[in-house]
Amino acid sequence: MILLVCYGYLSSSISLVQSGLVVDSPQYTVIRSESDFEIRLYGESSWVTALVRGNSFLNSTKSGFHRLYQYIHGANVNSIRFTMTAPVLTSFITPQTNVSIYLVRTYIASESPPQPNPELNLQIDKWRSHCVAVRNFPGFARDDNVDKEVEALVSSLNKHLTGTTTIIQDKSSYTVAQYNASRHLTGRLNQVWINVTVPGCPAY
Template structure:
């Protein structure tokens, strides 16, 4: 009887944690200021930030990669680290997509680390295969979109952002960094059926004096 009860408790904690992360009820998010805004995108300058990252390979599914990566990150923030520390949930869940001409894309699923851990986060358990990423202050072009971020249409949102940027970059010396790479940020729980918020992120420099 003890094992089924333990499994039930773990699953309840997992679902509750997912709710906190994806519903935007998290305590901390990466800090930024908006330096330029248009009707179809905005440019944000993010401060330095620290992330824990899960690399997922050998799948063509953005949804599967996000699920697999988040599962490993969930274990990390709930004690699967050398300090057995519980780490506060943050938002958004960020999945970076790096296409490859020789096979499936690589996916980096990330969680922002709270400020108290930005310099020396607990070391993850080796079996989780997680990596600590330190991001410098930089600018990101952002497009918001609603609904669910699904395999059959999330890339179209990226293409729409690129088209918008190309239109507004006409005559400007701005640089789209890593033109084929981008990220999807998700803010809502799966049960949240209406009013959902997602974002496409793409690195950008040279658009304004701040970036």
């Protein structure tokens, strides 16, 4: 086995600059970088999560984000309004039935975020530190291109990391990260994430 060498550097992702605005984002360290993907070690972070059942990535993301939008605009027990953060995540969970499960999340730059109003059916998730493989892609994330990007990321991981101690935790579950509002028609950034285990990453 070839040990994956960690040559990490601290990312500046804590504040992404988009269209002249500074947007909070969770910190990470890049521990491996290739031309078509990188492996990141994310630190602990807090997310507000909406569970959505459906068979469309796009429709489920819109439905979940509508609830998250209300939360960050004051629909929480403390009536606190938060500034928008990036990215918005949509995680696809391998279905046990004919209906898929999507978890739509927004990052909260607070160690103790307030609980959501009950009618929103949201939950606060505390993420432990863990590693993800990340592939960038432009344009809009849609039902007809997300699966292709996931397949491309898995193919790249198999190509570059075969023979190493890297483990893809679940090839059938993935996360799509979107960094831009829908009104931004050009210069868009999206990513697909897959949880991985590599030397130097904590168990997750």
